[in-house]
Amino acid sequence: MTVTVAIPTVLRQYTDGQKQVSGSGPDLAALITDLETRHTGLSDRIIDGNALRRFVNVYVNDEDVRFLDGLGTPLQDGDTVTILPAVAGG
């Protein structure tokens, strides 16, 4: 199975500048582990310990995974995962 992952500008340093990469895994956590094998450093920018970083949003198709099962959100062949850093500040 293959999932398409949209990479934001700020993380393209880990993907040789590519805005889209492919990966696979039964759920989001497994996908990120798979991506890390080819794009070293990416995982740490998305995950802090066992949770998503507070100011990084991850969507499966059109849903924010915070409203699904977070890192346990299941993935299917053909899904699109979008990573977007929050636009936030004080």
Added chain:
Amino acid sequence: MLRIPREIADEIVAHARRDHPDEACGVVAGPAGSDRPERFIPMVNAARSPTFYEFDSMDLLRLYRDMDANDEEPVVVYHSHTATEAYPSRTDISYASEPHAHYVLVSTRDGAHVSGPVEFRSFRIVDGQVSEEPVEFA
């Protein structure tokens, strides 16, 4: 340097006045690679706070999808400070995630929410380093 059309700068200030005492936030998109802020997109501050702002996560997804479809990028990311100067706070610096964007800060602390003076300043924030840049109203 940031070159921005006067009408767009006025819209940013009007948004900041309207949302005072909460922080206002938004984007001005432009053709990718052009460095020209052209399309004013006010966003909802999902935090509705005088000391914090955050784009709603679904609004954020739609914004980036639209910009992608139009071959645009966020040329300006703006927000207001309502009690402090128009200078990036520590939180602004740590969450800044668009190395190519001009971060515009507007302050309504000196009565700009009614008719007082408005501070309108622009910064680059790259790898935690802030540098102020001149603003030219076109």
